[in-house]
Amino acid sequence: MTESATSTPLPEPATGEIRLTAVLHALADPVRLQIVRQLAEGHEDMACIAFSLPVTKSTTTHHFRVLREAGVIRQHRRGTSRVSTLRTADLEQAVPGLLDRVLAAAQTEALRHPVDPPSDAPTME
Amino acid sequence: MTESATSTPLPEPATGEIRLTAVLHALADPVRLQIVRQLAEGHEDMACIAFSLPVTKSTTTHHFRVLREAGVIRQHRRGTSRVSTLRTADLEQAVPGLLDRVLAAAQTEALRHPVDPPSDAPTME
DNA sequence: TTCGTAGTTCGCCGAGCGTCGTACTTCGAT
DNA sequence: ATCGAAGTACGACGCTCGGCGAACTACGAA
Numbered sequence: 416m417t418e419s420a421t422s423t424p425l426p427e428p429a430t431g432e433i434r435l436t437a438v439l440h441a442l443a444d445p446v447r448l449q450i451v452r453q454l455a456e457g458h459e460d461m462a463c464i465a466f467s468l469p470v471t472k473s474t475t476t477h478h479f480r481v482l483r484e485a486g487v488i489r490q491h492r493r494g495t496s497r498v499s500t501l502r503t504a505d506l507e508q509a510v511p512g513l514l515d516r517v518l519a520a521a522q523t524e525a526l527r528h529p530v531d532p533p534s535d536a537p538t539m540e
Numbered sequence: 541m542t543e544s545a546t547s548t549p550l551p552e553p554a555t556g557e558i559r560l561t562a563v564l565h566a567l568a569d570p571v572r573l574q575i576v577r578q579l580a581e582g583h584e585d586m587a588c589i590a591f592s593l594p595v596t597k598s599t600t601t602h603h604f605r606v607l608r609e610a611g612v613i614r615q616h617r618r619g620t621s622r623v624s625t626l627r628t629a630d631l632e633q634a635v636p637g638l639l640d641r642v643l644a645a646a647q648t649e650a651l652r653h654p655v656d657p658p659s660d661a662p663t664m665e
Numbered sequence: 666t667t668c669g670t671a672g673t674t675c676g677c678c679g680a681g682c683g684t685c686g687t688a689c690t691t692c693g694a695t
Numbered sequence: 696a697t698c699g700a701a702g703t704a705c706g707a708c709g710c711t712c713g714g715c716g717a718a719c720t721a722c723g724a725a
Contacts, residue, residue: 431652435645436568443564444713474714476673481712495671495722510645512637520560520635527556569683587701599684601703606682620692620701 425483425490427502433486433509441485442517446470447478451487452525454501455518487514550608550615552627558611558634566610567642571595572603576612577650579626580643587621612639 428434442448446468453466468475479499482488486509489500506514553559567573571593578591593600604624607613611634614625631639 435642435649436570436573439564439568439642443561443568445561446713448561470713471715472672473674473716477713480673492672492721495669497672510641512641513645516635516637516641517560517564520638524560571683595683596685597702598686598704602683605703617691617702620699622702 427483427489428486430486430502430505430508433505435510437485438487438506438510438513441482441487444478444481446474447482448517448521450478450482450499451501451514452518452521454488454499455514552608552614553611555611555630555633558630560635562610563612563631563635563638566607566612569603569606571599572607573642573646575603575607575624576626576639577643577646579613579624580639587618587623 442451449468450466458465466475468478470478479488479490479497482499483490486502486505489502490497492498501514503514567576574593575591591600593603595603604613604615604622607624608615611627611630614627615622617623626639628639
């Protein structure tokens with residue numbers, strides 16, 4: 416094997432193939448948004464296990480796959496771990512400014528509502 | 541009835557109750573994104589029937605409801621029609637810059653891909 | 666080599682979404 | 696009062712999604 420086993424990028428869309436609706440859908444899930452927020456918070460590349468997510472391993476794999484197939488993150492292997500990186504530059508080119516605004520809004524909302532209620536809209540219905 | 545029948549706003553979340561994930565989810569659907577784009581394209585208030593959407597009346601009602609309950613649009617009656625308006629200012633306060641970036645990205649993508657394939661990722665799988 | 670850790674894959678389940686058709690309501694016009 | 700046009704409400708359908716557990720793979724360490 417002439418390939419280096421420590422850098423095997425998993426299949427992902429090219430920058431030009433990143434679709435707006437796919438990105439929006441990927442970011443619309445609370446768990447995935449939490450992953451993206453943690454990735455953006457300085458830790459540029461983290462193993463999946465490092466994220467303290469309220470779901471099981473297989474569900475975690477699922478969410479990372481959705482993010483990767485939407486073009487939001489890049490994944491490659493490092494030893495027995497899977498390292499994830501935000502595709503900041505690619506996203507900036509495909510959907511300029513979107514990631515920053517989403518992250519800023521998520522931060523603001525997190526400060527207002529420390530715990531995220533499932534889906535209650537108190538002032539409506 | 542002392543209420544004026546020509547301005548009956550339908551139930552909608554207050555500005556502070558607009559949730560990021562709800563907005564992202566509302567904008568993640570191609571039909572709803574098309575509605576928002578048409579609303580942003582100058583026609584500030586349009587009747588539902590004025591949108592040439594590839595779905596039936598009842599589905600149209602459903603999509604307008606999702607957009608309204610997410611806080612993206614406001615709806616009120618005018619005669620036998622339903623007039624919809626983008627809540628631009630409220631969105632700017634709740635999720636600053638998000639709407640503009642989504643609209644810009646949608647415009648760019650529409651120029652690249654005139655017709656939107658269902659969900660094919662040609663360079664992947 | 667054996668073992669443990671980290672992820673993946675698969676099938677399954679329940680819930681929700683998008684879609685439709687069919688009533689039903691509401692309003693303006695006749 | 697009657698009719699038609701614009702929307703809404705409701706139920707049904709198929710599909711997707713998010714969640715899980717169990718079995719499997721891949722890699723490092725002992």
